[in-house]
Amino acid sequence: MLKELLDQRELLPILQMNDGRDVTLGLWPERRAEMLDALCRHSYGYTPECTGPGKGEVVSEDIYAYAGKVLQQQIKISFPTPSGVFSFMAELFIPKSINKPPVFLNLAFCPVPHRYIPVEEITDRGFALLVVCYQDIVNDGLHGNFSDGLAKAFGTDNPRSPDEWGKIGMWAYGASRALDYILTREDLDGEHTAVVGHSRLGKTALWTAAQDERFWCACSNNSGYGGAASSKHGTGERVDDFLRCGSWDWYCENFKLYRGEKEDSKPYDQAYLLALIAPRLLLVGSAEKDRGADPLSEFLTTLHASAAWKLLGEKGLVTPDRLPLPGEQLNDGNPCYHLRPHRHFFSRQDWNAYMDALNKKLNRDL
Secondary structure (H helix, E strand, O other): OHHHHHHHHOOOOOOEOOOOOEOOOOOHHHHHHHHHHHHHHHHHOEOOOOOOOOEEEEEEEEEEHHHHOEEEEEEEEEEEEOOEEEEEEEEEEEEOOOOOOEEEEEEEOOOOOEOOEOHHHHHHOOOEEEEEEHHHOOOOOOOOOOOOHHHHHOOOOOOOOOOEOOHHHHHHHHHHHHHHHHOOOOOOEEEEEEEEEEOHHHHHHHHHHHHOOOOOEEEEEOOOEOOOEOOOOOOOOOHHHHHHHOHHHHOOHHHHHOOHHHHHHOOOOHHHHHHOOOOOEEEEEEEOOOOOOOHHHHHHHHHHHOHHHHHOOOOEOOOOOOOOOOOEEEOOOEOEEEEEOOOOOOOHHHHHHHHHHHHHHOOOOO
8 A cells, every 4th residue: 555655656766876776785875965965956055064063151050940850051052153153042951860861952933931842741751952942043034034143144145046055954054053062061962862843943853964963863743845745746835835935045046946847856855855864763743634744745755765774774664554543653663753633733742752752762661
């Protein structure tokens, strides 16, 4: 059944070089570079070279947060750019019950507290949490507003060159500078950092981990087009939707070329994005009634991309030969996938699905 559904999608092959050769284990680094270049050139734009690592300063702290179970700190993260030092704030929550906990780096829409961020539940299950508000990196003002943040710091403005980075790339760059800081903290297990985001920030979490191989894991929640879902023969968002809404500036200018009938003949595929995370951990979450994100496409794209994990010695996505049921978690392989009921939201059910998967990989009963 699933093979037939995949065949109908006609997704671009993962394990075939641009010149037609079959990809072997020895050719994987070259194939990975091909897929990364295609995504840079046609979708997200090329990220500038890192101009210096992120460093952190603890600005304030609460040693009695969440009934005294959590150390809460405000962190100022700073790093050099072509226009001088750039800084943004982050909120760090460390459970006191765990020595050197693994970390969720959450690219978030708003500061804590927020309905998308169940801090106490996350820390009770043994994870530290660093929350970064994405608009502190660059605005999400749409329609090519590159007037502040990293856009201004790197001299990005309209008109951009065709393959110059967009805002997803800028948010991802900021996440990598936050990881620079996490890796300096001796009280955190920075080697086990998962970057996580919802919707446009799920897209960003995937692009972050695709480029920065220091991330142990990426968690994509309802990320849809530009994230975990291939639009090829799908039913969710299309290029024209981003042009109409003004969110085309999340991507490079070349992204605009693939509208209308060209949508299904792009020279890249979102399965490339997922495959770039192999053999590291990838957790993809969908919502049953999330029409824009197209959960069927998210699942099938993840299944198609899992060929990369199999090549690299992992199981790939382990699933029955049928579509997932609402409430089902597929955590026996890598990548992992879950489908929950209801609509576009970052719910506690999603968080717990990701924590279930990661604690299973870490052999922890938390």
